[in-house]
Amino acid sequence: MSTIAAFYEGKSILITGATGFLGKVLMEKLFRTCPGLKVIYILVRPKAGHTLQQRVVQILNSKLFEKVKEVCPNVHEKIRAIKSDLNHSDLAISKEDMQELLSCTDIIFHCAATVRFDDHLRHAVQLNVIATQKLLLMASQMPKLKAFIHLSTAFSNCNLKHIDEVVYPCPVEPKKIIDSMEWLDDAIIDEITPKLIGDWPNTYTYSKALGETVVHQESGRLNTAIVRPSIVGATWQEPFPGWVDNTNGPSGLIIATGKGFLRGLRATPMAVADMIPVDTVVNLTLAVGWYTAVHRPKSSLVYHCTSGNLNPCYWGKIGFQVLAVFEKVPFEKAFRRPNAGLTVNTITSQYWNAINHWAPVILYDFYLRLTGRKPRMTKLMNRILKMVSMLEYFINRSWEWSTDNTEMLMSTLTPEDQRIFNFDVRQLNWLDYIENYVLGIKKYLLKEDMAGVPEAKQHLKRLRNIHYLFNTALFLIAWRLLIARSQVARNVWFFICPLYNL
Ligand SMILES: CCCCCCCCCCCCCCCCCCCCCCCCCCCCCC(=O)SCCNC(=O)CCNC(=O)[C@H](O)C(C)(C)COP(=O)(O)OP(=O)(O)OC[C@H]1O[C@@H](n2cnc3c(N)ncnc32)[C@H](O)[C@@H]1OP(=O)(O)O
Numbered sequence: 001m002s003t004i005a006a007f008y009e010g011k012s013i014l015i016t017g018a019t020g021f022l023g024k025v026l027m028e029k030l031f032r033t034c035p036g037l038k039v040i041y042i043l044v045r046p047k048a049g050h051t052l053q054q055r056v057v058q059i060l061n062s063k064l065f066e067k068v069k070e071v072c073p074n075v076h077e078k079i080r081a082i083k084s085d086l087n088h089s090d091l092a093i094s095k096e097d098m099q100e101l102l103s104c105t106d107i108i109f110h111c112a113a114t115v116r117f118d119d120h121l122r123h124a125v126q127l128n129v130i131a132t133q134k135l136l137l138m139a140s141q142m143p144k145l146k147a148f149i150h151l152s153t154a155f156s157n158c159n160l161k162h163i164d165e166v167v168y169p170c171p172v173e174p175k176k177i178i179d180s181m182e183w184l185d186d187a188i189i190d191e192i193t194p195k196l197i198g199d200w201p202n203t204y205t206y207s208k209a210l211g212e213t214v215v216h217q218e219s220g221r222l223n224t225a226i227v228r229p230s231i232v233g234a235t236w237q238e239p240f241p242g243w244v245d246n247t248n249g250p251s252g253l254i255i256a257t258g259k260g261f262l263r264g265l266r267a268t269p270m271a272v273a274d275m276i277p278v279d280t281v282v283n284l285t286l287a288v289g290w291y292t293a294v295h296r297p298k299s300s301l302v303y304h305c306t307s308g309n310l311n312p313c314y315w316g317k318i319g320f321q322v323l324a325v326f327e328k329v330p331f332e333k334a335f336r337r338p339n340a341g342l343t344v345n346t347i348t349s350q351y352w353n354a355i356n357h358w359a360p361v362i363l364y365d366f367y368l369r370l371t372g373r374k375p376r377m378t379k380l381m382n383r384i385l386k387m388v389s390m391l392e393y394f395i396n397r398s399w400e401w402s403t404d405n406t407e408m409l410m411s412t413l414t415p416e417d418q419r420i421f422n423f424d425v426r427q428l429n430w431l432d433y434i435e436n437y438v439l440g441i442k443k444y445l446l447k448e449d450m451a452g453v454p455e456a457k458q459h460l461k462r463l464r465n466i467h468y469l470f471n472t473a474l475f476l477i478a479w480r481l482l483i484a485r486s487q488v489a490r491n492v493w494f495f496i497c498p499l500y501n502l
């Protein structure tokens with residue numbers, strides 16, 4: 001039997017962020033491979049008019065949990081949603097729930113975070129730093145607790161080029177930042193944010209760095225560990241390839257490209273695309289939970305969950321493969337044919353923005369207005385280009401992450417655990433992975449049926465014809481104007497087309 005699965009047997013596990021991308025895959029894997037676990041507590045807030053129970057039912061009824069329901073039919077009895085909002089100073093957990101959590105929890109996986117790059121610093125600090133602090137305090141009162149696993153990001157130190165598996169000191173102590181958030185008003189925080197975040201590109205990565213420092217400084221006698229994934233993408237293998245359910249990171253750009261909105265990116269083709277499948281992250285996280293609880297390392301360990309140093313892939317290669325998949329399996333109802341390029345040149349990128357991005361949407365919105373409909377494309381393009389501008393920092397640089405702790409952990413696992421909780425990215429074939437990723441976006445995110453592929457191809461053919469017609473018309477108009485104004489153009493025209501004189 002798997003040593004890791006045996007460890008989780010009979011355990012009560014607390015997960016924050018269980019309704020998020022990573023949290024759902026973590027829960028799925030736990031239920032599927034460790035059906036003997038006692039209960040999974042999840043901290044959930046009501047959202048978008050849905051109660052906690054409705055949110056749980058939604059998750060359990062999703063495609064992701066189909067296999068779980070076969071292996072663990074009583075899954076709904078093993079999941080206990082606890083009402084909580086990490087934005088509140090006391091996490092908004094009721095007294096009774098708190099009592100239960102304090103007395104029963106064996107392991108904590110802290111995944112909840114705001115992952116918005118441009119979040120207000122106050123909110124980023126509240127969720128990514130203060131909530132982490134509160135959870136640590138809670139954890140310190142749990143007599144049965146064996147491990148506290150904190151999910152961070154490999155980019156928490158993206159201001160460095162080479163990153164080791166250590167917690168680096170922050171320029172300003174988190175305690176001081178937390179204190180200042182209490183008395184500074186939003187306008188002042190806005191003003192000082194660029195100074196505070198310094199050479200971090202955004203409030204997200206900065207607040208995650210602060211969060212790590214809090215774990216490092218305030219874990220006391222707890223067994224803690226930090227997992228740092230790089231850019232988390234769709235599932236590689238489990239429970240099936242290509243599953244993804246949000247537009248963060250690469251997924252949003254792949255959609256924008258496939259729908260024909262995004263025609264060019266300022267990106268460095270030879271920069272390492274340090275992506276990591278979500279199931280790989282989850283496998284490592286569960287192995288870290290086991291190792292931390294059972295081996296109790298003397299100090300808190302950091303584990304890099306990255307691909308670049310073991311099996312590097314590059315943005316150029318990914319771009320080519322994404323476009324190749326669109327040739328075979330296009331997305332439905334594309335605005336234009338999917339075709340994009342990468343450039344490192346800012347002027348070329350600005351030219352592309354004007355000609356390839358803004359001009360078509362402005363024209364289309366004009367057409368919508370003429371036909372009495374509401375224009376919507378310029379708004380959408382604004383959003384896409386905002387997202388692109390936020391991601392540009394990450395697609396024009398390469399980082400080196402050392403992975404000694406992660407490799408050490410891999411070598412500690414039994415062969416069976418290495419298979420069941422596989423996080424060896426050397427086995428990953430990038431071209432197959434990207435193909436499944438794009439297909440997964442189509443099926444699980446855009447909810448498009450594969451039966452619609454022939455119609456999608458027809459649609460692209462029509463778009464190509466419209467494109468040719470449009471270009472020909474544009475050329476004729478330009479030429480006609482030129483002939484009317486320039487003697488040289490008229491002479492050339494009479495020379496190449498003598499019949500015109502008759
Ligand atoms: C040698 C020569 C070679 C040449 C090679 C040529 C080859 C050809 C090249 C072809 C190119 C093909 C391109 C294919 C693309 C592949 C490459 C992709 C690169 C991707 C790079 C990713 C880098 C990621 C780096 C991550 C580092 C850190 C990782 C982490 O730790 S955390 C996770 C990352 N977090 C995020 O990604 C969050 C980012 N998002 C935000 O911060 C915000 O959403 C925002 C972008 C700031 C936008 O904020 P707004 O307030 O404006 O919007 P809001 O978020 O409120 O959303 C409003 C509604 O819009 C919906 N929405 C948001 N984003 C998208 C989207 N991307 N797509 C669709 N819809 C989106 C959102 O759901 C809301 O909808 P509503 O709820 O219904 O209102």
Ligand SMILES: NC(=O)C1=CN([C@@H]2O[C@H](COP(=O)(O)OP(=O)(O)OC[C@H]3O[C@@H](n4cnc5c(N)ncnc54)[C@H](OP(=O)(O)O)[C@@H]3O)[C@@H](O)[C@H]2O)C=CC1
Nearest residue numbers: 017018019020021022085086087111112113152153229232
């Ligand atoms: N995705 C990625 O590329 C990467 C992610 N990570 C890290 O992995 C972890 C998980 O990320 P991911 O799953 O992608 O993020 P998601 O945005 O998908 O999920 C975030 C989770 O946090 C919860 N949450 C947010 N605010 C609150 C709140 N106020 N109270 C309670 N819960 C809240 C969300 O709940 P709700 O559903 O209610 O909003 C959701 O469950 C994060 O720590 C992130 O930093 C690290 C590297 C890369």
